[in-house]
Every structure is written in C-alpha cells, then in structure tokens.
Amino acid sequence: MKYCPKCKEIMSLKQIDNQLFYVCDSCGYKEPYDTSNLYVDVVREERVLVLQKDTTAEPTVKVECPKCGNDEAYTWIVQTRSGDEGGTVFYRCTRCKYTWRVYT
Ligand SMILES: [Zn+2]
Ligand SMILES: [Zn+2]
Structure with missing residues (x-):
C-alpha cells in the first residue's frame, strides 16, 4: 500500500x-x-x-470452480475509476471460497 x-x-x-x-x-x-x-x-x-470484499451480498452465477468443480460462484466486477479501461470480473466459489478472476 x-x-x-x-x-x-x-x-x-x-x-x-x-x-x-x-x-x-x-x-x-x-x-x-x-x-x-x-x-x-x-x-x-x-x-x-x-x-x-463481502461476497455474501453479491449475486451468484453458474460457473465452474477451477478448484473443486462446484458450479456456482459469487461474482462482482471491479471497475477502475477512470472507466475507460475494462473491469475485472471476480468469482468466488460458494463452496470452497476459492477466488479467481477474468479480465474483460
Ligand atoms: Zn493525492
Ligand atoms: Zn470451489
């Protein structure tokens, strides 16, 4: 920081x-x-x-967890403040809490 x-x-x-x-x-x-x-x-x-991040307030989507194979994860997008760069989509598995991300 x-x-x-x-x-x-x-x-x-x-x-x-x-x-x-x-x-x-x-x-x-x-x-x-x-x-x-x-x-x-x-x-x-x-x-x-x-x-x-408090993920329990986030919507869940059907996506396969790369770690445990569970098919549901919380999702949220982190946007940069300027807004002209793409956001980063985060997923967190509802079962094992593994967190990963996808660039848009
Ligand atoms: Zn300053
Ligand atoms: Zn998982």
Missing part, C-alpha cells in the same frame, strides 16, 4: 500506456512504479481487494 505524498490518500496501481504508475484518485498525483518488486506488490493489492 502506498500513500500519496501530497494529500495522504491511498494510491492505486494503474497501467497507463503499458507502464505502471501509482495514481492518487483524490488529487491526480502519479508516479512511476518500480517494477523490480512488481510481483509481490500486485499480489498484495489483489489480496487486499479480495479480503475487503
């Missing part, structure tokens, strides 16, 4: 022109992302995203 040096809001990781930036949704400040620790950070941000 990284905080904006200007307004102290949490910055989000975004891909702009095939480069990664930390972008502050509040004031628009951005800075290039150091890709040397890319894997660790992306994984950490996804986990935060997933943990914060």
